[in-house]
Amino acid sequence: MKKQTLLLIFAIIFMHISTYSQQALWGGQQIISPEINDDNSVTFRLFAPEVTAVQITGDFLPTEKIQTPYGEMDAPGKAELAKDEKGIWSFTTNALTPELYGYSFIVEGLTISDPNNPFLIRDVGTVTNVFIISGEQADLYKVNDIPHGTVAKRWYASSGLDMKRRLTVYTPPGYEQSTEKYPVLYLLHGAGGDEEAWMDLGRTSQIMDNLINQGKAKPMLVVMPNGNVIQDAAPGEGRDGFYKPQFMVSKQMDGTYEENFMDIVNFTENNYKVIADKEHRAIAGLSMGGYHSMHISRYYPNTFDYVGLFSAAFVPRDGVTSKVYENIDETLKSQKENGYKLYWISIGTSDFLYDANQEFKQKLDDLDMNYQYSESEGGHIWRNWRVYLSDFVPLLFK
């Protein structure tokens, strides 16, 4: 290339890099982090010559016990990085099993993202770096060279809430050209989440593309609404602009969402090529979304043939007055009498909601309601919810 061209290219590169330069550009530091080694160990690197200590914390490290005002709890473990003569800190894990992992660095007591890894997922107000170790279950989380569905961020008018609200809609590969009509899974997030959570933390479009391509799941729509009725959209995506997201927002579990849920169903059925009957509607959710799914499916007891409760937050609603919660047993009985195909409950054995889920099972037993129950290891974490989704979806609409 001519010198003039090189100079132009350099100038363009410089414009970008200099804006918020992450590395000493002229030191020639071309750091790769994370680097997944052939044996599935992972090396993390950070160029920080002036710093005296760097640690890493991530869900691939053994947990540590920490003291809290509420007693001893498990917290993600930490490991020390070592510094070389060039000022590059590094740490290599043991061989890791296939999974989507998250991590952060800790520099002088400050938790930071890895400046060499732009792949970040937001959970409530925190962003965390991620990487994937391929194989087994984790292959469902990857974008493989197969047909892909479309993911749309769309707004619907909620007449009940008198608000334009945003939701995420996954339509399966071939949907646009097809003359078929499809079934729908309504997939609900937990407290702290929003209409982006199942896509970003849950890898829903990747899981759906892969399961459909493998013939394990029927092509279906997945509608991911926002369960925080005071929000029109995820933080930063709505009329409230950028603000610090909170874990619990008001009116999350007071019946308002359940009461207005048919706005979402009606919007979907009026706007997409879907089969608008009970046999072709599923509802599932994690934690608060499991709570919502339980209540919505019994409050509209002849609407959903498939219900999935993933680590559902069965929390008492004593202080809340809503007609939604007035006749829980009666509506469950109606749901039973009206019939359904699958009522699915999954929970991790170390989830703090384990006992609450056993109590709820007992209630279903007392009411003589059928359900399918599965336990996994671990607690109240996305790793489990991705697995539960992958296990639940193949059971739908068959």
Add this chain to the structure above:
Amino acid sequence: MKKQTLLLIFAIIFMHISTYSQQALWGGQQIISPEINDDNSVTFRLFAPEVTAVQITGDFLPTEKIQTPYGEMDAPGKAELAKDEKGIWSFTTNALTPELYGYSFIVEGLTISDPNNPFLIRDVGTVTNVFIISGEQADLYKVNDIPHGTVAKRWYASSGLDMKRRLTVYTPPGYEQSTEKYPVLYLLHGAGGDEEAWMDLGRTSQIMDNLINQGKAKPMLVVMPNGNVIQDAAPGEGRDGFYKPQFMVSKQMDGTYEENFMDIVNFTENNYKVIADKEHRAIAGLSMGGYHSMHISRYYPNTFDYVGLFSAAFVPRDGVTSKVYENIDETLKSQKENGYKLYWISIGTSDFLYDANQEFKQKLDDLDMNYQYSESEGGHIWRNWRVYLSDFVPLLFK
């Protein structure tokens, strides 16, 4: 609430916060950063008691001269944060004019994101925190309480490139219910960008929603493809998984994209309610995307009635052999003879491509081709490209 409920809620919150805790939870540090004050000054805060120096760098600070192997260049300025007795570092700017701003902290020489601000935009391999000062032009970048279009991430089959490829499609409010057909703007990114750049860095859906709502722009589709022909999708969104994004990828400006561009036009016209004629097609792009727009619009010289070149990278293609670049003057002449409605060139007065754009204007003058030319302050930056888009779109399809 009952104690049991409180404990459950605490446990859920703890699960989330502890995973990658950004703050000393038990220290009760509820940091807000950035905080936009009433006078439009902004306060940044960082809780880092163990750290000895914190700076901020951002595009609202005066630039600094730095030395590079290619001579003196402007780099974003820095400011020092001051520490209080609790270990909270802070800095307050002067009153800022309305704009979307970006910033990072520098801790012990290490550039990091603000852990209290989850709003980040990726540019090539770097993520930067952002915030908006409302008013004037910047109000176009906000999500206002108005009708919103839909943004879809969709895959098309490029027969020419033998690849499934991802693109972003903005459809205007009301598109889905409408029986109308719409015009289309093809909007191309620069080197280092991809099908996400115009949405994330360019605020395209917000600009379109706002301009359409104000009656300043016609409702139209905006199709944002990926101009890197070796990629199927943005880094992390395609079959190559997560990897460190590079500024220049191969085959970006060798004619391949231009040669296969009609795959994108055909896909759009076969899949959306659009008017498939020259009068209802516009093409525009920034930097490399301006280069692509110029070449595509003359290589298919009877296809686009509107052409927008934003800080276009008119770089020599001496070493490249492609039939696309063989008959530049002849095809420009054909484009002129076939006629067009608008040929729009915009450039910043301190852009390093300023002279190259003047040379291109001279070429158009020599060929007696009409164009509309506008200059702005500043250089090769997204701040300008958002303005150029906002200025260009109202001129289309009228």
